[in-house]
Amino acid sequence: MADRYKDIPDWKADFPIKRTEAGYVARRDFLKVITLFSGIMAVANVFIPVFNFFHKRKTIKDYFVCNVSDIKIGTQKTFYVDGDHRNPYMLIRMGENDWRVYEQKCTHLSCAVIYDHEHQMIECPCHHGFFDAKDGKVLQGPPPRPLPRLNVIVKDDKIYVEDYTYEKQINHKAHS
Numbered sequence: 330m331a332d333r334y335k336d337i338p339d340w341k342a343d344f345p346i347k348r349t350e351a352g353y354v355a356r357r358d359f360l361k362v363i364t365l366f367s368g369i370m371a372v373a374n375v376f377i378p379v380f381n382f383f384h385k386r387k388t389i390k391d392y393f394v395c396n397v398s399d400i401k402i403g404t405q406k407t408f409y410v411d412g413d414h415r416n417p418y419m420l421i422r423m424g425e426n427d428w429r430v431y432e433q434k435c436t437h438l439s440c441a442v443i444y445d446h447e448h449q450m451i452e453c454p455c456h457h458g459f460f461d462a463k464d465g466k467v468l469q470g471p472p473p474r475p476l477p478r479l480n481v482i483v484k485d486d487k488i489y490v491e492d493y494t495y496e497k498q499i500n501h502k503a504h505s
């Protein structure tokens with residue numbers, strides 16, 4: 330037995346696969362990868378409908394933000410619609426009856442933007458991006474898109490935003 334391996338280098342004795350069999354090994358590895366990939370795809374096919382079952386899109390018609398008296402002209406207020414902390418919004422009071430609501434995340438790299446009442450602009454301090462406070466359009470800097478905007482409704486001295494749609498986790502038990 331020892332004689333049989335005496336002319337074989339140590340490294341080859343540790344991996345006793347003949348050159349002609351090497352192709353089978355590679356094929357076996359390839360089949361393993363394909364099987365693993367198919368398994369992942371099968372799990373994803375089950376996971377996606379389950380995920381969709383628990384995460385539904387929810388639309389809120391009128392969401393109350395604050396009273397008119399809560400915010401002075403030239404200032405801003407940060408808020409979240411229905412506790413959705415992924416999207417901070419800023420309510421801006423540009424004049425007596427002049428309101429705007431924009432997403433408070435810069436469209437470049439999501440830094441928090443700030444309202445500059447004196448220049449009627451919204452500034453991103455990270456890379457000096459500037460947006461027009463009247464319509465959210467980009468005035469200067471790297472932001473690629475205008476700030477997303479929500480419609481504002483003023484009713485009985487109260488401020489609302491309308492038609493806010495987002496992914497919400499629904500508690501199915503509560504509705505069954």
Ligand code: FES
Binds near residue numbers: 436437440453457458
């Ligand atoms: S993150 Fe706002 S300009 Fe870069």
